[in-house]
Amino acid sequence: MIPLIERYIYEHISEWPIKFQQPLSLSAMVRYSKEDDGLVDRFWIGQVIFWFTGSASHPFLVTKIMDSSVGFELVKKVETIQKEVNENIGYNLFPQIFDLAELSGKIILFQEAVQGPNFEIALSRAIYGPECSLSLMSRVIQSQFKEMGEAFKRLQGIKTSDKPLRWGNWAYRLGQDFKNNCDFDTGCLTDAHLNEMRKAIDSLPMYSHMMLIEDHVANYFPGLRGVDQIDPYLEEMISQWPGTIGAFRFIIAFFRAGPIVNIFNNWLDAIAVAIVDRDGETIFGPPVRSMLKQVGLNLEQTNVIWALVMVTYFIRVQRELGFHEKNVFVINRLKADFEQQTKKLVEIQERLRKNKRLDFTPFILTKEKILEQMPLSNEELPHLIEEGYKRFNIVHYRNKFYAMAQVLGPLDLTQTKESTISEYQKHNLCFVADSVNTVKELIDQFKRIEALEKELTESSIWFRVAKRINRLKGGVLRRKMKKGK
């Protein structure tokens, strides 16, 4: 396929509005969809090829090979819509499409390559990369939500319905479909819950407007949008859904994305807390709330916002059920997961209705929390968490927090035997605990005992007698030494 596409590029590139290094000498790098492991039944784009020329350090062109289920007409339609969006909002929200061709029975899309890592990689690096830090993570999240918020705001300008509509019944139907498809028999999603959602959504008339097609965070820009923007449900989305859903599709995809879900697997709680985080206590609160504000939502109407989360969740999971419909093992596992998540969804709905405060504690991010919960990265290496806490260094290593007395000097935990650690512990030179706070408490406790012992001994009569004896001994010794001289 690559030689064929390469020939096509050489033949047609002069007709495309594209800049490239002269002379044109092409090299290709192929990327496969990560879901391309046989466990997903459908995906719209099979392979993405990045094209480089000469000594350029970035690709200048991307070609996408469509899945056979995607017809030429659909791709053409998508191209038209993307062009319309780009023209209406005044910048290339979607990468420019140069050409569409049918080569060897496959539809090939020729598209502009956009620079930079995509959202998920950028997020992943901020959390797990060697230069990870809370501030970097916070900056990346802020900028991603800001960028998406801007995009959604602009997309609102391209309305596809004449007037704002009420969407309660639509949402209710989706909820019912979801419930039926998942065969819930535990009553975790009752009619009362769905009616409450319907009522909340009905209270906010919304326009249909353009929305982004892809709802995987991994594929959102900025970055190489070597991505899936072709979707058979595109027309339905932009004409038959409320446009505001777009923002919630991003929020759900973001919180369910690998880098975040590794830290907070209870992602629905994380979204709920972010929505009601008025004082910016969590890392997610300010960016999420500011994006919701950008798309024109009243942040005090938390029941409406949560109802939108619910309906977006139903859309998302229905889609996942569709993707895996032929794989019984995956489907059963998914349904069980969805049941748990739905219970959580309605539990939060109830709490918000009763104005009960949500528990923020698990979502106040600290570096220790990230280190504690990151399962895949550098847990094998010791990390210095805090230096010189009451003359102890606190180190995270293999899911434990070690407080090592500074008097021990430089110490490599990877090379230190457990027996040695136990010995240090016996002499209060080391404390081990499951969290930073506990290890600090142990140090504090030890320091308090040490101070108390000192105080007690210094004030006791025996201490004073011993001190006097020492002084006398010292005097005798000095005299002896003088005589000796």
Place this chain on the structure above:
Amino acid sequence: MVYSPLKKVMYRCPHCKGDIEIGKDYWHCTLCRRKFEVRRGVPILNVGSGSARGFIWADEPHTFLDTVEQKGWQTALENVQKPNSPNKLQEAIAPNRLGFKFLFDLDRSWKVLDIGAGTGGVACQLAKECFVVALDKSWYDAIFMHLRAQQEGLYEFEVVSADAIALPFVSNQFDLTIMIGSLEWVPTSWPGKEARLVQLKAVREAYRVLKPGGNLFLGIENRYFLGYFLGIPEPHTNLKYISLLKREKAEALSQDLRGSSYRELTHSKDDYIKLLKEAGFEKIETFWLYPNYRTPHYIIPLDKPKIIKFFVDNLLDPREFGGKEYCLYQFYQFLDPIMIANHIRDFGFLGCRPKK
């Protein structure tokens, strides 16, 4: 069992190169008069013992093959999955096992030979697009593929059990030969012979059966993978550092620690290129198959340092590097792309048989 006498490729005796007479229960060599058994529909054309256990490695081959017939190949494969071993079902069905095919303009007229085809992850999937012959040293894997092909209704497909160093095919027939994860294992069946020479012989055979202008795609591990320096065990022997040692020392280590010879040789990038050139291949291209050659998510040309740099800077995800491998991610961030190219985990090589 369906027997099809219509063979699309021409076979020859792997011993004497004589013509083969195809029969239902046996194939005969018209020259040396050797008889080759047809077991459950698959001709056993091995010149060696033919006893290799192959990729599936079930304890009771016949019981397993009966299960394949009765319950279907996917269920049977799931039943023999062992913990901490490669996911057999995923390897058999993952579409990106065919990742390499985009390097060619493959079409229905192509004849492809998959050497060391295992469970048919590549061969059976590719047979939906062109004609494929799957070959495996293990009769057991070969019969599995035969049954799989029957159950999947693959008609552009043939299976044989044979040795890579004595391919039972007449020369100049295939448009593409594939050796993915198999070349390193070839010497294990020939204990008395020098391992590299056995590998060279296998590559020469792959060259011989190709049409002039045809290609070989080789997917294989790197002897000098950076992870081995960090103590990640070499996957074929499960021994640390073995591939980094001089061959004599590696042999001694292997004898000491596992009581057998070190035959699963892997090489450096340059040594593979040398091997392919010795076999006659030209225009050799090298690729980084990331994360591995079985199910690559990326195919990156290694002769373009800028592309390697771009990949490392923009597409490499730190979450994919757990435990000891985390250091690898950090190394990749600051190493020179040329250095990275020499120390990646898995290579892909594309060699072309000259037209004249």
